[in-house]
Amino acid sequence: MASNGLSGMEKKVAFSLASVFGLRMMGLFMIMPVFALYGQHLEGFSPLWVGIAIGAYGLTQAFLQIPMGILSDKYGRKPIILGGLVLFAIGSLIAASSDHIYGVVFGRAVQGMGAIAAAVLALAADLTRDEQRTKVMAIIGMCIGFSFALSLLVGPIVAQYMGLTGLFLLTAVLAVLGMLIVQFFVPNPISQAPKGDTVATPTKLKRMLLDPQLFRLDAGIFILHLVLTAVFVALPLDLVDAGLVKEKHWMLYFPAFVGAFFLMVPLIIIGVKRNNTKTMFQLSLMIMMVSLAAMGFYADNLWVLSGAVVLFFTGFNYLEASLPSLIAKFCPVGDKGSAMGVYSTSQFLGAFCGGMLGGGAYQLVGASGVFFVALGLMCVWLFLTIGMQKPVLLKSYTLEATVKDRSDAQDMASKLSQLIGVVEAIVVLEEKVAYLKVDDKFNLSEARAVLGSVN
Template sequence: MSTPSTHHAASPRTRLRLTPVERRASVMLALLFASRMLGLFLLTPIFAVAAQAIPGGNDAARVGLALGAYGLTQAFMQIPLGMASDRFGRRPVIVFGMVLFIIGGVICALAPNVDWIIVGRVVQGLGAISAAITAWVADATRPEVRTRAMAMVGGSIGISFAVSLVASPMLVGEFGLSGLFWAISILGFVCLLIAAFAVPAVPRAKAPIVQATPRDVLGHSDLLRLNFGVFCLHFILMALFIVAPGLISTLGGYESARLWEVYLPVILLSFVLMVPAVFYTETRHAHKVAMEIAVAGLVVVLALMPLASSSFVGTVAALVGFFIAFNILEALQPSLVSRVAPPEYKGLALGFYNTAQSLGIFAGGVIGGLLAAGGRSSDVFLVSAGLAFAWFLTARGFRTPS
C-alpha cells in the first residue's frame, strides 16, 4: 500500500509507470486471459457448420445448447470461485479452473456425438476463473496504473476474437472438429502453465477476516451499476455479431473464410485509438467521465448503425466506433469494480461482475438471434441502442471512487 509520503516522494510520471513486477504480472495475466478466451472463441465461428459431420449436428437446438452451455455454467460458477479466490488465493483457484477446462476439452475432442460435446462444454464452463484473473490483476497493480493493466486484459478479448476468426477455419479444415477441441485443450494446458509458473507472486492487501456474503455486493449500488453495464456491453457484442458477418459478407462480397480480413484491422485500429483515452483517464483521474462518454458514444454508434449498414464503408466505420467504445469500457469497468469493492470481498464482487458478463453473452446471443430471425438487422441495432441508453442513465449515478 502506498503512503502519503511515498506519493510526495515520487514524481507523477514515475507513479504512472508500471513497476517491473506490475508489468510482468499484467503481461502474464493478459496472456493467460487471451489464451483462455481464444480457447473459447475458436469454437464460435465454425461449430454450427462443422458439427453437421457428427451425429446430432443437424439439430439446431442441440448445437445451440452445446455453444450456450459453457456460458451458463460460467455464470453459475463465477461467484463461488471468486469467493474461493478470496479465501484460498488466486493461483490455486485458477489452476483448478484450468484443469476442469482441459478435461472438458478432452471430453469434447473424444465425443462421438453432439450430446457428449454438451457434456464437455458444461465441464469446461465449471472452471470459471475470469473473476480470479481480474482480481489478481487488481492485487498486482496500484490504483493509478490499474486501468492500463486492465486494458491489457480487456483488449485481449477483441484480439482473441479476431485471431479465432483466422485460426478456427484453418484448424477445422486441417484436423477436423476433433482437432479443434484438441487445440483448445492444448491452449488450456498453456494457460495452466502460465498460471502455475509465469505469473509472479504478489502480496495481497491484508484485511480483517470478514465473512462476505452476496448481500454485501447486492447492497452496493455502484457495484450493481457496473454489473448492469457489463451485462449490457456483452449483450450488445453478441447481438451485434449475429448480424454483422452477414452485412459484411453481403455488402463487401466477403466469404465467411475471409471475414477476418475486415475484423482484424477493425479491432486492431480501435484498440490503438483507445490507448490515448485510457492514458488520459489515468492521468486526469477521470474514470466516471470517461465511462459516461464511452457509453454515450455506444448509444450514438448503435443508433446510427441502421443507416450506416446500407453501405460497406459505413458498416466498417460503425464497427470501428463500436470497438473503440467497447475496448475503453472493457478496460474501465473491471478497474472500477476493483476500486469500489472492499478488499475483503473483491473476488466476490468480481465474481458477480463476471456472472453478469456471462449472462449478457448468453442473453445477447439468444435475443439477438430472435430479433435477427425476422430478417431486419436494424431491430438488433435499435434494441441494443435502447439498452445502451438505459446503461447511460444508470451510469450517471455512479460515484467516482476516491
C-alpha cells in the first residue's frame, strides 16, 4: 500500500528544488523595493526606465518559459536548469557592472533568459509519485512566497550597505548556490513524468487561450503581476515623500507582508470549508482595490500608506496562492502542463508590462496616478470574474497504462469513464498514461483493475 506521506527522497526533492526556486526568485524580487531609490545615480535614470529595469526580466521569461520546458524534455531537466542559472548569474554580473540604466535593463533581460520554472516543476514531477506530487508543488509554492517576503527584508538592507552593485552581486551568488544544490542535492531522474502533467504542448496552447475559464485566470495573473510591478515603481518613492527614509523601508514591508499572511489565512479557511472559493476570490480583489484607492487618495499620509500596504499584500497573497490551484481545477484532463505554460507566460508578461506602465504613468501623472491606473485594471479583473464558474472539488490522477494501440487506449478510456467517481478520463497512447479527474466517490483500486485488465 502506498504511503500517505512523502518518502525520504520526495522530501529531499521538495526542499532542494524549493530552495533553488526560492533563491532564484529572491534574486529577481530583491530589486523591486529598492531600485527606484538606489538607482538614481545611474546615467539615464528616469521613472520610465526604472519600470523597464524592474520588469525587463518578465519579457524574456515570458517568451522563453515554454521553449525552455520543451528543451528540458529533449535534453534533460538538470542541464537546462543549470544553464538557466548560469544565464541568471551572467545577467546579475552585467547589471552589477553597469553605470548606465540601459546596462541594468540588459542585465535584467539576461536574468530572465534563465527561464527555468517549467523545467524545475517538471523535474519535481519526474521525481515524485503522482499521489504525492501536489504536496511537493505546494512546498515549492510556499517557498516562492517566503522568498518574496524575505526579499522585502533583505533587499533594502543589502542596498543600504552595499548599494545596487552589491545587490546584483548577491543575486549572482544566489544563482551559484542554486547550481550547487541542483548538482549535489537533487537526485537524477530515472524516468520522466508524462508530458501532460509538466511541459506545455505547442499544439494545445491555442486551446488553452480560448478556454473561457482559463482565460479569466490567465488574464488575472497578468493583471496581478502588472499591478505588483507598477506599484513597486511608485510606492518606494511615495513612501520617501511621505516621510519614511529609504533605509527604514524594510521595517514596513516585511512586517506588512507577514501580517498580511495571517490575515489571508481566514480567507483560505472560509473558502475551503464553505466551498466558496469564487466569493473569497472576489473579496480579495476588492481588498486590493481598497488598498490602491487608499494609496491614491492619501499618498502623503504614512499611516494610511502603511495600512494600505498590509491590505495590498493580504489580497495579493490570497490571489497568488489560489490562481495555480484554480488553473489545475479548470484545465482539461491531461493538459495541465500546457495550461500552466500559458499561465506562467501571462504572469511574466504582466511583470514586464507593469514595469512599463508604472514607470510611464509615474513620469506623466505621479505616484497617485500609478495607483489609480492599477485600481482601474483591478476593476477590469473583478468584472471578468462575474462569469467565473464555481470550481468543483476534484482530484487528478496520472496512472501508468500499458496499451498496445489506439483501440486499446479507447477501450481503456471508455471503461475508466464508466467507473463511479470518474468525471473525466483520457488515455494517451504515446505517453502510456491514463489521466483521470475524479470526485470523492472514486476508488483507486477499481481504476487500477481496469488498467490491468486491458491487454
